Amino acid sequence: MSLYASAVRRPVMTTLCYVAVAILGLFSLSKLPIDLYPDIETNTIMVMTTYQGASAADIEQNVTRPLENALNAVNDLKHITSKSRENISVITLEFEFGKDIDVLTNDVRDKLDMVKSALPDNSETPIIFKFSTDMIPIVMLSVQADESMPGLYKILDDAVANPLARISGVGSVSISGAPKREIHVYVDPERLEAYGLSVEGVSAVIAAENRNIPGGSFDIGSDTYTLRVQGEFTDSDQMKNIVVGSYNGRNVYLSDIARVDDSLEERAQETFNDGRQGAMIVIQKQSGANSVEISNKVLKMLPQLQKRLPSDVKLGIIVDTSDNIRNTIASLVETVGYALLFVVIVVFAFLGRWRATLIIVITIPLSLIASFIYLAMTGNTLNIVSLSALSISIGMVVDDAIVVLENVTTHIERGADPKQAAVHGTNEVAISVIASTLTLIAVFFPLTLVTGMTGVLFRQLGWMVTIMMIISTTCALSLTPMLCSLLLRKDVKHGKIYKVLFTPVNSALDWLDRAYGKLLTAVVGHKTTTIAVCMVIFVGSLWLVKQVGTEFFPTADDARLGVSLEMPIGTRVEIAKEASLRLAEEWREKYPEILVLNYTTGTASSDNTFASLQDNGPHIISMNIRLTDPGDRDRGIVEIADMMRADLKKHPEFKKAQVNVGGMRGGSMSGQQTIDYEVYGYDFDQTDEAAAKLVKVLEGIKGTADVTVSRADYQPEYQVDFDRRKLALYGMNLQTAATALRNRINGSLTSQFREDGEEYDIKVMYAPESRTSIEDIENILLYGTGGQAVRVRDVGTVVERFTPPTIERKDRERIVTVSTVVSGVPMSDVVAQSLAEIDKMDLPVGINIELAGSYEDQQDSFSDLLTLALLIVILVYIVMAAQFESYTYPAIIMTSLLFAFSGVFIMLYLAGHTLNVMSMIGAIMLIGIVVKNGIVLIDYITLNRERGMAVRRSVVDGGMSRLRPVLMTSLTTILGMVPMAVGSGQGAEMWRPMGVAVIGGLTFSTILTLLFVPALYCIFAYNGIRRQRKKHALSLNKK
Amino acid sequence: MHAIFIAFDQAHYERIVTTLERLSCRGFTSFDQVKGRGSKTGEPHYGSHAWPSMSSAIITVVEDEKLDTVMKALKAIDDATPRLGLRAWAWSVTRSI
Secondary structure (H helix, E strand, O other): OOHHHHHHHOHHHHHHHHHHHHHHHHHHHHHOOEOOOOOOOOOEEEEEEEOOOOOHHHHHHHHHHHHHHHHOOOOOEEEEEEEEEOOEEEEEEEEOOOOOHHHHHHHHHHHHHHHHHHOOOOOOOOEEEEEOHHHOOOEEEEEEOOOOHHHHHHHHHHHHHHHHHOOOOEEEEEEEOOOOEEEEEEEOHHHHHHOOOOHHHHHHHHHHHOOEEEEEEEEEOOEEEEEEEEOOOOOHHHHHHOEEEEEOOEEEEHHHHEEEEEEEOOOOOEEEEOOEEEEEEEEEEOOOOOHHHHHHHHHHHHHHHHHHOOOOOEEEEEEEHHHHHHHHHHHHHHHHHHHHHHHHHHHHHHHOOHHHHHHHHOHHHHHHHHHHHHHHHOOOOEOHHHHHHHHHHHHHHHHHHHHHHHHHHHHHHHOOOHHHHHHHHHHHHHHHHHHHHHHHHHHHHHHHHOOHHHHHHHHHHHHHHHHHHHHHHHHHHHHHHHHHHHHOOOOOOOOHHHHHHHHHHHHHHHHHHHHHHHHHHHHHHOHHHHHHHHHHHHHHHHHHHHHOOEOOOOOOOOOEEEEEEEOOOOOOHHHHHHHHHHHHHHHHHHOOOEEEEEEEEEOOOOOOHHHHHOOOEEEEEEEEEEEOOHHHOOOOHHHHHHHHHHHHHOOOOOOEEEEEEOOOOOOOOOOOOEEEEEEEOOOHHHHHHHHHHHHHHHHOOOOEEEEEEOOOOOEEEEEEEEOHHHHHHOOOOHHHHHHHHHHHHOOEEEEEEEEOOEEEEEEEEEOHHHOOOHHHHHOOEEEOOOOOEEEHHHHEEEEEEEEOOOEEEEOOEEEEEEEEEEOOOOHHHHHHHHHHHHHHOOOOOOOEEEEEEHHHHHHHHHHHHHHHHHHHHHHHHHHHHHHHOOOHHHHHHHOHHHHHHHHHHHHHHHHOOOEOHHHHHHHHHHHHHHHHHHHHHHHHHHHHHHOOOOHHHHHHHHHHHHHHHHHHHHHHHHHHHHHHHHOOOOOHHHHHHHHHHHHHHHHHHHHHHHHHHHHHHHHHHHHHHHHHHHHHHHHHHHO | OEEEEEEEEHHHHHHHHHHHHHOOOOOOEEEEEEOEOOOOOOOOEOOOOOOOOOEEEEEEEEOHHHHHHHHHHHHHHHHHOOOOOEEEEEEEOOOOO
16 A cells, blocks of 8 residues: 555554654754754864974974875875974874864874884974864853952962863863962072072072971880971971071071062963953863853853852953854744744745645644754754755745645545545655655755765755655655645635635736736747847846855854954063053944953963963964944944954054954854965075065955965074083083073072962072173073183173074975955955966066965865756756656756856845855755756646647646746745845854845746746747657658 | 446545445445546546546446436436546346356
8 A cells, every 4th residue: 555545544643653753853852952063073183293402494304394295195185284493393284074083193193103213313203183173262251350360370270260170071271361370589690699609509409498308207105106307388488598508607598699579470471351450261172072062051150150259350251152153043043933934924825725734834844853853863963054954945845745735635626535635636746746856855965975174064954955855755645645634625615814815815826827828928929039038138147157256155243353463573571461451442442342352462381272272472462352242233243353454554563463253264164264375485585575575466455454474574582602612611511501591581490389289380580680681691600510600701692693484384395375364355356356466476486376275165165066066967857857758858947047047146146145155055956946846847738738738738828827836836945045045143144145045046047937948848849749740741751 | 137337536436335335236346447538528537647547447236126226326426526527337237147
């Protein structure tokens, strides 16, 4: 027995089957975590190798190159880039998306083992470091403090960081901006000299005094006692009274030569939140954990943590990435809700019966809910892609049910019993329903095969839609006939409300039918003119292809800006602080949209994992700005970013400035797009010159912002050139002399001061006022092995030098990257203009410029998607040709794709969107939806001909009778996409182009398909008849 | 005894079987899927793309006195739903085993 016959016969079983699916689906939904994107696997591995004492050029030659040559052989490698800096080589391997990173890591390890012997003897073993999106902080907290500032680190570490780190899923919690306590012993070099003491000597004495030593155990009577000497300082003031030496028979106390300063680290990052000093707590998640869940837990814990803090310490939120995720998903859920509503209205308007509408509409939630089971089973999340898939499908899942319902209704109207009508009515259309689902699957299934980053994103979309289509078809073939047999009545009596509501709707639809009939008659009468007009429109729209620019992903407004500022190298941290305070105040006043403004400056300590991975230094300021929600402000994030960039131009003290939408530059999909111009060439001077020229060119092009050069400036520094022979005279070597210098300036770490279970460093060094000039350095007294003292100036010279910059390489060639943010214009405009300018540039031999960044990603994705589109067209053709058993009909239907293409461009142009990955996906989906209209039309026309009608009559009659179904399926899809296209919620920028593309393409192609396809059909049909007649005539002649 | 050949749209099947039962015509032979079309206005029932509907047929043999009642009942069904199509022909049975 067939599926539909048994479904109709066993309504209870059928109903309960679907109830079970719905319950399972809802259960899965309750378990589904939410996220912004599907899980994107890490695709980057870093290899770090240190080689102490080697310069950048040495590192490049001896470490980076051999490593690169070996690593280049690893499979699936996309790019290999490297940075050779003093002492260290960092190689970054970028792999194709979607490859198993563990396998790749093993490959890399094998290759490293092979090359290890070729590395210099003193270089350390290369370290492999996997970089992943998990490194991106999920929550950043701001801390404001007044009196508690000196002890802030300990307070935060105990009361905030440790409890937060215990939340499951939290990877690391780092505190920046709160300097740690440190005890400095600031010695006065002159007094030291006068008493004949040295920094090393003083350190040794302090270390020796600050000791607890167990003395063993001894017996007294019947008891055993342990003996201990408890010499550790309990108070830093005790140190002052240590005897550090003797002079002329008198004790020299530490207080005689130095002052003990119990304060904070000298060089530390300082953080300011809304103008007040404080700290920043950065929370990173463990790999694979869900950001929203963790952030929920963190936020829940905050009030509790706040209670434990001193009253002047206030916690706040700078960045909560999950906030954006939650808002985006919420606005998308709203979009899906509206889509559902619109579809219901369209179905009701066309069918005019609530029972019929109910039968149709019930397939929507069932198919959607069933797809949640897939998501839960594969461990996916509710994200932009999966929700977009729902939104897209809402309009399509009803189509099959509508076809079934219509045919069952015809049978009932003819007089059949609803039960019989349901079985036979479904039986008649089952094949065509399955065929039309197959065309859609032919479109969406290949999406699961795309590679690269687009593949990672759209694999889920492909699976979701495929599954929903299959479920909706199954529904249409079982649940729909069952419900028809139960709910539909033979004689429908309409109430008053129906008459009031539907008389105008029906008469409008009837009028439309008649008008279309007339138009179609005219069109069929003037076939050549029609085709000519349509082709002119199509060719005309090709002109728009050039007008609509292209880009990778639209920029999303996630209310987050990252600003990184760089003052001239060597600027003191105090000056950087002052300048940034001024800027922060100016901006807070100018942009009321700013909710939180936090900035950090200074050198990061090495135990802060998050900060040390980023650029840091006394002259570098990194700012995090959170704006109000996009719905609550008039100015968009891009506009604000552009204004800030303009502001920064007025601040010459910031040598380099970047304003990054979305917090990070180029890296994330939602930020502003970047184009990287890679200048390849060996010679530093030549590439520097080319890069400088390029910067000038780019700055002259409209739409570029934040043009930066990757090669850092030559860094000025003082170097002491020791004369080895002179050093030897005093019994010293370079190491002892250099260490002595380091002890005096950077300080010598003697021992640790313990208090309340915490350890704080005790550092002995020159007092700050004694290390402010070159003379101070030259006057440093060194002691030889024999104890004789000598000044630095006598054994060496202090010179100012410039260290060469970091050497960057990509794909084993030296490179300088000039990168620009694209703002306000399509990326393709900037690319086209800059390429023209680069062509005009006079580049030396051996130097060439290539494009990368978002542009390269876009090119990759577009070529992937174009291949995909071709594959889909072929598959759809195959499905149609099989269905019609003809090569011509599918070709006729395929012509509607041309108009879909025109429609996409016309709408994108009118709405001011660009062609990007999202709109391309919309266009690809169109292939299936558009073709479906053609199938419905041609199918009915051929049916009419088979029933013996003349060509022209079949076309006009078929067109008129199929107008409503075509309009209905198109309208459900178009209106289903309207909420996406006009959405203004958070993240709407991302899916707006997709909605616009589908609406434009479908509207345009539906209208033109209804005219062009019949005309073309007539031409082919007449040709076929003519051919047959000729054949017939020939065979008659032969006889 | 008369044999009645009834050709009808599939949707009629249950109604006809019930009618026959009600009229105490126990025996019948049914052909589930048959193709055909009426001589004048009857829509073709071919199960093809153009004419997707199918017919069924039933042969039943009834006592002479029941013939009229059965034919009348069938006519009533056809009159109620003329668009589905139902035709019946009767001829006398000369022999049976």
